Amino acid sequence: MNEKTPGAVITAIASVSLVIMVFLLYFLLQEGLPALREVSIRELILGFDWYPTEEPPALGMAPLIVGSLSVTALSALIAIPLSIAIAVFLSEVAPTWVQEVLKPALELLGFLPSIVLGFLGMVVLAPWLQESFDLLSGLNLLNASVLMGAMIIPIVASLAEESFQAVPRELRDASFALGATRWETIRKVVFPAALPGLLSASLLGIMRALGETMVVLMAAGGAALVPVSIFDPVRPLTSAIAAEMGETPVGSTHYHALFFAGLILLAMTLGINLISMWIEKKGKERWMA
Amino acid sequence: MKKSAIALAFAASLSLVGSAFANNLVVNGSTTVLPIAQSAAEKFMESNPEVSITVSGGGSGNGIKAIIDGTTDIANASRFIKTSEVKAAVEKGSYPVPFAVAMDALLPVVHPSNPVKDLSIEQLCKIYKGEITNWKELGGDDAKIAVVGRDTSSGTYEVWDEKVMKKERVTPRALVVASNGAMVQTVAKNKLAVGYIGVGYVNDTIKTLSVQGIEGNVKTVLDGEFPISRYLYMFTQGWPEGNALKFINFVLSDAGQEIVGKTGYVPLR
Structure with a gap:
């Protein structure tokens, strides 16, 4: 075995995964783009009627796209402030023994299967929401967002905690030496220094929420409707794909439209990914300067 | 050779x-x-x-x-x-x-506490079209109706579409669940709900309704009396x-x- 072998093996494995990614993208394009042959892209993205099995099918995905975005936005709104608060507590405030217990507990929570959360939403949260707010149904945007928030808090909080930890000790010491209180140090020194890390942690959580399927399939209510209140049911792209793909004839317009929905999701996550990369780059530049 | x-x-x-x-x-x-x-x-x-x-x-x-x-x-x-x-x-x-x-037969189902016992095909159609929105109009309590349907791609929906909706569109406000099992769960937990399930999924957490006075069971389905069957x-x-x-x-x-x-x-x- 010469010295080059390990490097070659690693390169080979890395390129296999790259090839698989390219192949997946090719497959998605091949199955998704034919939808445009029968429906215009304008109708697909801006149409408001989702009745895919009618003759001819109505394939307006606007309610599904808005559904995906609204669940993601609301869950981010719930989860990100909480996550950052937890991270500040863990990294800056909590005594060491609390840290040692809470950090692994938080990470363990991240392993909770999403179907368990969905089940909780259906059986516990939905009846409670319905009773307390006198609603038509507890399966709605709020229910799904709360569950999704619970799902992404462990991810965002533990990444945020790590970016607080990464702030150099010297910065804190310098701040204390100048007579700043602990709160002032957190707010004016540690927080700004950790900001790029916090942002990319949040974006990672948002991406997770956007792609999540089981929770929204079970708890969001599934009505292809543009929500006007947080108590309206929604049908995100992911749950439409999961619920309908198995039943639709292979090669039909509906089938291709569902793959097109996958492409839309991919474009959204790609967008978020690019933003997060850009933020990271900006953050690095600031540290170098 | x-x-x-x-x-x-x-x-x-x-x-x-x-x-x-x-x-x-x-x-x-x-x-x-x-x-x-x-x-x-x-x-x-x-x-x-x-x-x-x-x-x-x-x-x-x-x-x-x-x-x-x-x-x-x-x-x-x-x-x-x-x-x-x-x-x-x-x-x-x-x-x-x-x-x-x-x-195959579909039975309309409601929460066990719902006093309504029977609905006509026309009433079911109007509920799902979103024209009847209160249980009061159907002889029940003064409460809104939570309409629960199935994915339009499912075979179950096909029967409903053909026998009850007669190709009319279901209101987009209807909740949509992905399986017969999820339908039972949803209706069992919601006092305002109305839904429909295949005969094989009936249990006592939900109440089945008769349609035009006809109870849906193996006998009435085989006789051809029960209207939502095929x-x-x-x-x-x-x-x-x-x-x-x-x-x-x-x-x-x-x-x-x-x-x-x-x-x-x-x-x-």
Whole structure:
């Protein structure tokens, strides 16, 4: 075995995964783009009627796209402030023994299967929401967002905690030496220094929420409707794909439209990914300067 | 010499193809009939290990198209063959033969605390269209109705669409659940809900409603009295022979009809 072998093996494995990614993208394009042959892209993205099995099918995905975005936005709104608060507590405030217990507990929570959360939403949260707010149904945007928030808090909080930890000790010491209180140090020194890390942690959580399927399939209510209140049911792209793909004839317009929905999701996550990369780059530049 | 060798090879390959055909049965079509076909195929292959059956879904339309094109041996369909399909078959010189293998019925369900006992087809249609929105209009309490439906791609929705909605659109405000099981869960937890499930899924966490005064059960479905029901079919290419005949006979036998009952449909006897 010469010295080059390990490097070659690693390169080979890395390129296999790259090839698989390219192949997946090719497959998605091949199955998704034919939808445009029968429906215009304008109708697909801006149409408001989702009745895919009618003759001819109505394939307006606007309610599904808005559904995906609204669940993601609301869950981010719930989860990100909480996550950052937890991270500040863990990294800056909590005594060491609390840290040692809470950090692994938080990470363990991240392993909770999403179907368990969905089940909780259906059986516990939905009846409670319905009773307390006198609603038509507890399966709605709020229910799904709360569950999704619970799902992404462990991810965002533990990444945020790590970016607080990464702030150099010297910065804190310098701040204390100048007579700043602990709160002032957190707010004016540690927080700004950790900001790029916090942002990319949040974006990672948002991406997770956007792609999540089981929770929204079970708890969001599934009505292809543009929500006007947080108590309206929604049908995100992911749950439409999961619920309908198995039943639709292979090669039909509906089938291709569902793959097109996958492409839309991919474009959204790609967008978020690019933003997060850009933020990271900006953050690095600031540290170098 | 050379010629005979080629002829021999040709004959050998032909006989291989022949035997593969003889012991391989392709079943395609409706996803509604899929559970029946799948369990029946498993049981059938247990007692006939030399036969291999390939079962796949794809929709009634695709199944019947495959029978016409000759690419499947048996086509499952949750509806009868359409006139246009008969015409296409005649043009291609094929002759699809239908066998009714089971019946499927949908029962409207509500929360056990709901005082409403019976609804007409017209009332159900108006509820799902979003025209009737309060239980008061149906003789119940003064409370809004939470309409729960199924994915438009599901076979269950197909029956509802055909027998109750008569092709009218379900209101987009209706909640949509992904399975019969999820429907039972949702309705059992919601006092305002109305939904519909296959006969096989009824349990006591929900209350079934009669339709136009007719209770939905095995008897009324078989009598044809209960209005929200339909036949499920298997089509063969011409009169079935060989394995196709054996398989159809198995599905129609007592053992086959027991499978029908277990998968949540109404056996024919």
